[in-house]
Amino acid sequence: xxxxxxxxxxxxxxxxxxxxxxxxxxxxxxxxxxxxxxxxxxxxxxxxxxxxxxxxxxxxxxxxxxxxxxxxxxxxxxxxxxxxxxxxxxxxxxxxxxxxxxxxxxxxxxxxxxxxxxxxxx
Amino acid sequence: xxxxxxxxxxxxxxxxxxxxxxxxxxxxxxxxxxxxxxxxxxxxxxxxxxxxxxxxxxxxxxxxxxxxxxxxxxxxxxxxxxxxxxxxxxxxxxxxxxxxxxxxxxx
Numbered sequence: 001x002x003x004x005x006x007x008x009x010x011x012x013x014x015x016x017x018x019x020x021x022x023x024x025x026x027x028x029x030x031x032x033x034x035x036x037x038x039x040x041x042x043x044x045x046x047x048x049x050x051x052x053x054x055x056x057x058x059x060x061x062x063x064x065x066x067x068x069x070x071x072x073x074x075x076x077x078x079x080x081x082x083x084x085x086x087x088x089x090x091x092x093x094x095x096x097x098x099x100x101x102x103x104x105x106x107x108x109x110x111x112x113x114x115x116x117x118x119x120x121x122x
Numbered sequence: 123x124x125x126x127x128x129x130x131x132x133x134x135x136x137x138x139x140x141x142x143x144x145x146x147x148x149x150x151x152x153x154x155x156x157x158x159x160x161x162x163x164x165x166x167x168x169x170x171x172x173x174x175x176x177x178x179x180x181x182x183x184x185x186x187x188x189x190x191x192x193x194x195x196x197x198x199x200x201x202x203x204x205x206x207x208x209x210x211x212x213x214x215x216x217x218x219x220x221x222x223x224x225x226x227x228x229x
Contacts, residue, residue, distance in 0.1 A: 035218070045166070045209060045220040061217045095165055107213035108156050110177065112165035 002026035022096030145210035
């Protein structure tokens with residue numbers, strides 16, 4: 001079945017970096033772009049950016065520009081999100097989500113990963 | 123950035139009740155509006171896309187309508203398994219933005 005499986009929970013210290021993975025299966029990886037969305041108690045659902053696995057083009061939210069990098073590995077059908085200079089308020093659940101493609105593709109998130117909890121703590 | 127507001131922020135209803143959630147965008151987003159359901163500890167699930175299209179496999183008691191800046195989401199007959207938080211999301215213009223959510227529980 002179509003699914004996105006994310007990597008396990010992380011605990012990091014302030015100032016550190018974290019790299020999360022999201023492995024796709026059940027569909028042609030290069031057809032659908034993937035977004036990253038995080039969820040914090042205080043900020044709700046927050047869009048971080050998008051990566052197109054076919055050409056690895058990206059677009060990031062201004063809020064995270066300079067601090068995040070999204071990459072894709074077509075040999076393993078996996079997208080990655082790296083967040084640097086972690087702060088306490090980066091503590092959140094991070095989700096990857098696939099773009100829906102029917103006749104064309106649009107930023108409708110039809111498949112989500114299960115989420116990765118990132119805790120920033122000293 | 124486009125701001126999304128939802129009302130109410132929470133509601134309690136009885137099984138079988140009809141309930142409606144509203145979502146308003148800070149500018150015209152045409153029909154580029156989705157609705158998601160999220161249960162505790164789970165990822166959001168797509169219910170309605172492009173304002174009024176029911177995602178495959180989603181029960182027909184869920185519906186959506188609207189265009190421009192004002193949208194509604196309706197559950198025609200609330201079921202116990204509908205206890206969740208519901209979010210609207212605009213995808214007209216990046217950055218994609220979500221509403222703050224509406225939490226639904228059983229009275």
